[in-house]
Amino acid sequence: MAQWGLCEQDALCVEVEGDGMHPTLCDGDIMLVDRGNAWPPEDGVYLICLEGVVLLKRLQNLPGQKLRLTSDHPAYEPFEMNRQDFQCTDQTRILGRVIWSGHGL
Template sequence: MTDFDDDPRAALDRLCRDRGVDYARLSDVIGRNPAYIQQYIKRGSPRRLAEGDRARIAAYLGVPEAVLGAPVQRVATSVRGAHGNDMLLVPKLAIGASAGAGASIDGEPVEGAVAFDPKWLRDLGADLRALSIIRVEGDSMAPTLDDGDDILVDGGDAASRLRDGIYVLRMEDVLMVKRVARVPGQGRIAVISDNPHYRNWDDLPMTAVQLVGRVIWTGRRVR
């Protein structure tokens, strides 16, 4: 069993017992040979259900597809790696920062996922329940972050744990990535562009920004 999602095989086995549905009947529901579901649950063959089969089984049993292993939108999920080690699939959102008015890190569709070692993430101090990857747009944070870089954002590390660092934030209804630093005065911060050709905000009340999450890692294509 993983930290986030039950093993889909174990979940399906339990559902069959709870619903009084035998393996052969469930195999028939998806048009497979009678031993198909038993082999999937007991022997791990196939390694995962086909999307169509998973959807039909979920509908038949009356459960969300996520219970049977479907990706969960905007939530990191734990999976078993090829070598038997647990990996965390972090959703990559179809959004960039700066992204313009109305963009939301919580409401955008997932365009993929990237696998990370959960121990490595814990060593970074990350909240494994609140991670996402978004794309940097523009060069206001160059040379630290370049246009097109992927950034790993910890949504559990925002205003309540604020310290100097790089954050995804919303200001003036625009989602952006900037360096944030505390300044003298209760509840006051500076919002800084690493690229000197872009604007800084040297003294703002915390209420002027919404901190979405701290940037804890970046990946980029070698140019």
């Protein structure tokens, strides 16, 4: 974990469920999430909680304090949110940045 500058207490291993980030992350893949690298978000793939639902999304910073949330799978439409919406409630927050993923052979 030191190679990513990751502290043990910030590390979280999570199994991917669903196809929203396919082909980057596939159902059943294991990902390493850095919970200490959640705010402010840089462009990248994040584990988020949106209105109480945990999702994987690619976040892109936009002008005007906005974020574009995108799935890599083309069946899911991107949408935009205000950055401050992620700081207002426990039901909507950035849980951490995905820094590694792997899968079985």
